[in-house]
Amino acid sequence: MSQSQDSQLPRRSFAWRVFHFLGSMEFAITMLITLAIASVIGTVLQQNQPYPDYVIKFGPYWFEVFEALGLYDVYSALWFLAILTLLVVSTTVCVIRHAPSMFKDMFNLRTHVQHKSLRSMHHHAHWHQPGELEHNTVAIRDRLATQGFRTRITEKGEDRLVSAMRGGMNRLGYILTHVAIIVICVGGLMDSNLPLKMAEWQGRLEIETRDLPLSQIPKESRLAVGPQAFRGSVSIPEGRAASVAYLPMRDGYLVQNLPFTIEVKEFRIEHYPTGQPKSFESDLVIYDPDLEQPLEQTIAVNHPLIHKGYAIYQASFGDGGSELTINAWPLFAGQAEPTELETKVFETRQMLWGDRELQLEVTGFRPFNINPDPTEDDPKNVRNFGPSIQFKLRRGTGEALEFENYMYPVERDGRDFFLSGVRGSPSEEFAYLYLPADEDGSIEGFIDFLHALHDEDKVAAVAAEMKDETLVSLQSQEDTILGNSLQRTLETLMAMFVRGGFDEVRDFIEQSLPEAERDTLAPAYLAMLREMLGRIYLNSLDLEPEEAVAESQLLFLQDAIDAVGTLPRYGSPVYLSLTDYNHIESTGLQIARSPGKNIVYLGCAFLIAGVFLLFYLPQRRFWAWLSRDGEQTRIDLAGMTNRNPREFDSYFEQIHTQLQSTQRNSAAD
Amino acid sequence: MSTQLSTLDSEKTSLVAWGWRLLMALSAIGLFGFYGDILDVYEVSIIILTAVGMAWLGQNWPGYRWHTVAVAVLSLIAVTLYGSDLGHAETSFWLNYLLASQSAFMWMSALFVMATVTYFGGLIFHSEFTEKVASFLTWAATTMGMIGLMVRWRESYLLGADIGHIPVSNLYEVFILFAVVTALLYLFYERRYQTRSLGGFVLLVISAAVAFQLWYTFDRQAHEIEPLVPALQSYWMKIHVPANFIGYGAFAMAAMIGVAYLLVERQTGKASVSRWVQKMPSLALMDDLMYKTIALGFAFFTLATILGALWAAEAWGGYWSWDPKETWALIVWLNYAAWLHMRMTKGWHGGPMAWWAIVGLFVTLFAFLGVNMFLSGLHSYGTL
Incomplete structure (x- = not known):
């Protein structure tokens, strides 16, 4: 929109040049694109995460660089606000420069056109009509008026000029769209946390980064009830109440006092038959000294409660200390x-x-x-x-x-x-x-089994039993050295198994047995261990002499052995x-106050109205210059539009034909 | 054409137009008569606005009138065949092979691909007839798609009264919406500009959407109707999503015209021009159409983003949270705002603007799909 006249008028003041630069289209486009690119940052880098997460992600050096650049909260970083401000300034200058002429253009019927300039327009036509000049003038004016044009007749010496225009509101579209941007940004600024940042720089506020109970939070980190905008959250367990909201700020928070108390009676989740959540609801009671009686209301996602301009939203939920x-x-x-x-x-x-x-x-x-x-x-x-x-x-x-x-x-x-x-x-x-689980569906059976394995007496008894049987089978009952060695080995195997599972037993075999004997002895060791485990379990069952072991019991034994084998990796001394x-x-409430909201909405209404006016209401102008030419009237018709030149071709022809036929009809009267 | 004939013609046209408006008014009144007791203010105003919108669209657009009547009649037949049992989708012949939403979408997919091929056939062989067939196929595809959406809407209620919702709630459903809306936009301008030569190009992007859709159906079983998560249970969804897709559809169409523009531009001035290029509309017309579609898209995208902000104020606790989806919507908006400023005030046109429109589609595509796939945020409804 700028016509760079600097070269022709080098004596313009510096301020004038700055003003023109700020209002120039080049600058505006640059700002639009810069804002778009800057906005990308905050979508790629997750915003407002706990600072330690960023340190882990970027390392201490880049963490500080990014922090200095404000990248963890880009949209309230100074440089980002500066871009927004420049865009608003650019738009404002543009509106200031162009609105007056746009306003004029909205109503001005351009009665000062020259006869010559009409004939040089892209869309023009001329024809001769019989009949009196004044009569023809009025007829043309009326015909254009019935087509929705605003019209005016101007005397041009002997001649007459009919000027007509429709769609003048197209220019209003320009004004509305651009004013809308300013209005929306101003409203947005009112709802931003900029005042909080200012207060922080002035030292009036201090961001609290420690995890403190509410009563211990210092007053430098508290915000009094007031007209200011904020957006915070609070988590309230069922049956409890709160009268503050926590505002997240960088790596900490501030506490906003509320002029009322919110009590949570109940939080509910309903589910669809398929298991997906269907609704999240909280029954709230608002205690406010200004209310005659407490206000009871249920809020749900998409259905906030608005009280005194404070909006209370169902935002999340969690455990409230079950x-x-x-x-x-x-x-x-x-x-x-x-x-x-x-x-x-x-x-x-x-x-x-x-x-x-x-x-x-x-x-x-x-x-x-x-x-x-x-x-x-x-x-x-x-x-x-x-x-x-x-x-x-x-x-x-x-x-x-x-x-x-x-x-x-x-x-x-x-x-x-x-x-x-x-x-x-x-x-x-x-x-x-x-x-x-044991036959009763309890953990007890397993714990008893484990306890028996830990019981040195029981292990020793089973080991002794097995030792004796082995000696009998070898027919060397008298060999006490072999007997003692076997007894010790069996006890050690069990102790190792309980301490370190099969892994430790295998390690032991690898390390202590000579390689030559390993292949034959290892399976024997493991078989003996299993035999011991089985016996300890069977002893605990107290079976009748003739009673067989049930299949389920064998399976339990197998599962229990597997479980004991993995216990060393479990890492906990208890189950x-x-x-x-x-x-x-507990219900997670989001509480917000946005005094700029209605201003933003007004701007949005301007924007929508403006965009549609701008694109879909073309401004169309016609001029008919009527002059006497002997007995006849010569009519020069010209037209122009600021949108859709293609459609205007046929529209011009249509108006041209209509005006011509008007003349004939009226001449025939 | 003589004045006389055109008068007669226009009289007939205006008679049909009035008949159409009357039909729309009667349909709306009929709905109020049948369901007046259970409609709330919001639904009443939506019905009135829809009737007005459809009356306006159909008054000078015969194709749209036929489309609307076909969708209405066939959807009602489908609803009747269903009765109250979703199982009829397999037992009823007509539902199984034509009208159940899945069958309708399959028809839509096949018809769109056929239409794309046919448009290009008409372009290469200079056959008016083939192009007319392509137009017809596109109308048929659009009609089947719209029927599918209508029937799916009903099917969701047959699954359970609390499960029922308008089918614009997940990626699968909006892809169909995208195909249908883009096709309707194209058909509107096809009639307006009296050229069918751009059909193949615009339908390419629809066919791509259809291909994705088929993969999504068969690989991910995405076609199953899921109940709405609480955040989506809002009347804003019914207007925010369609408005957005008019924007996306228009931007996609502008980009495809940009492609056609660049291909034709490369050949102009050459000694021997490809056969198909001879049949393409003038560069000036394509340039103009590109501007028209971007302007339309921008207007509706603005509307949709503002509707989104109003919804966010109700659901997320603030009209603007710099959520990735919001931010990318802003980026798309800023991009096209810059495009329109260049075009309207700096008079840029032709090749560079065509390139820019194509780049714009990729930015839009990222805002539509990329954000859901790669970024996390509040607006994570349409994840892959």
Whole structure:
């Protein structure tokens, strides 16, 4: 839109040139494209993540470079706001420069045209008509008026000029679209967190980065109730209330006080028959001194509550500190009875199990787990695996293993197992321990078996039994040296198995047996170990002399041996089994106040109206110059448009034909 | 054409146009009569706006009138055949082979591909007749696609009253919407500009969408109707998504005209011009059409983005969150805004603008698909 006149008028002031540069189309286009490219950054780099994640991703050097550039919150970085500001300035200058002429053009019928210039227009025609000049003038004016044109007759000496225009509002389209951009940006600015940043620079506010209880958060990090915009969130457990919202700021947060208290009565998830969530709802009660009685309302996704200009949204949900009763079954020697403990989700406590001191951190609870059914081929067949708990066991050194235990046994190959997943870091998949359930569907059978394996007396008895039988079969009952050596070997094998599983037994065989004998002795060792394990189990069954071992019991034995073999890699001295729970959910509310919203919406309305006016309401002008030519009237018709020149070709012809026929008809009257 | 004839012609046209408007009005009134008790304000206004829009579209567009009547009649037949049992999709011959949404989409896919080939055939062999057949095939494909959408809408309710929803809720459904909308836009301009030579080019992009669609159906079983996640249970979806796809469709069409423009431009001025080029419309016409479609797309994309902002204010807690989808919508918008400024005020046209329109399609494609595939955010409904 700029006509660069600088070369012709070199004496323009500097300010004038800056003004023109800012309003130039080149500058505007540059800003549009710059903004587009700058916007990409924030979509490629995930915004507002915890800072440690960025450090891990980029390393300490680039982390600081990117932080300095504001890349973790690009859209409120200074340089980004500067681009936006420049775009708004450019648009504003453009509007200031062009709006006056556009306004004029909206109404101006251009009665000052010259006869000559009409004839040189791209669309023009002329013809002669009989009849009086004034009469023809009025007839043409009327005909154009019936076509929706605004018209005016101007006397041009002896001649007459009919000027006509329709679609003048097209120019309004220009003004509306450009003003809309300014209005939207101003409204957006009102809703931005720029005032908070200013307050932070002035030292009036301090971002809190520590995880503190609300009562300990210093007042430099708190925002009073006021008219300002904010967007924060708060998580409230069922039956509890809150009157603040937390505003995430860079690597920390601020606390916004609310002029009312929100109590959460209940949070609900409804499901479709297929298991997908159907609705998330919270029953809220708003206590506000300005209300005569508390306001009760249920909110859901897409259905927020708006109170006093504060909008309260259903944003997320989580555990609100569910109460759990847990049995800790010992996997170490010397104890077969579980210890019961009462805890809550998000609770941390020190535990002493056997000789190990560990910190138990309960991180989560799920009342049901709808997962693909492993016994079906189609992954779409899902099944409810029942409640589960997630927890971490942290050692004194700070390292922790993460566990996930299911409350009810899960069927695999026709047998039931208690599942416990374990992993060293959140980036790993859970590796699962399968503990076989006994005939009563309990973990007890397995724990008893394990306890028996830890019981040195029982192991010694079985070893002695086996030693005797072996000596008898070798017919060397008197060989005490062989006997003692066999007894020791058997006990050692069992001890190694319980300590390190089959892996340790194999390592032992590799390291201690001469290579020549390894191939023959190794299977014998393993067979003896299995025989011992089987006997210890059978002893525990208390079978009648003639009673055969059931198939299911043999399978249990096999599964139990497998489980004991993997226990050394499990990393926990106990198996935590959930026995009872009281599910308490918390609802995640997003709370926002955006005083600029209506301004933005006004801008949006301008934008839509403007765009459609601009594209679909062409401004069309016609001029008819009527002059006396002997007895007749000579008519010079010219037309122009600012949109759709192609369609205007036929439109001009149509108007031309109509005006000509008007003349004939009226002449015939 | 003499004045007399054109008057007669226009009188007949205006009679049909009034008849059409009346039909639309009666249809709307009929709906209010049957379902007045259960319609809310929003639904009433949607019906009125739809009737007005369809009356306006059909008043000078015979093809659209036939299309609408065919969609209405065949969809109603399908709904009747279904009754209240989804199982009829397999037992009823007509549903099984023609009208059940899956069958209709298969017909649509086949017809679109056939139409593409036929358009190019007409272009290469300079056959008006072949091109007319191609137009007919495109209309047939569009009609089958639209019937499929209508029937799928009904099918979703047969799955369960709480599962039913308008079929614009996932990537599978919007791909069909994209094909249908783009084809309708093309057919509109085909009639307006009296040229069928661009058909093959525009239908190429539709055929590509259809190919993706088929892969998506057979490889991912994406055609199954899924209930709506809570975030999508909003009346905004019904207007935000279609408005967006008018934008996407128009941008896609502009880019394909850009391709045609560049191919023709390369040959102009040469001694021997390829046979098909002789049949192509003038560069000026293609340039003009490119501008028209981008302007249309821009207008509807603006509308759709604003509708999206209004929805976001209700669902996500703010009208603008710089979510990747929002941001990419802004990028698309800024790109075409720059295009239109160059064209309208700087008078740029021809080759560079054609290239820019093609680049624009890739930007749009990223906003449509890429964001869902590569970036994470709130707007993750249409994941692959």
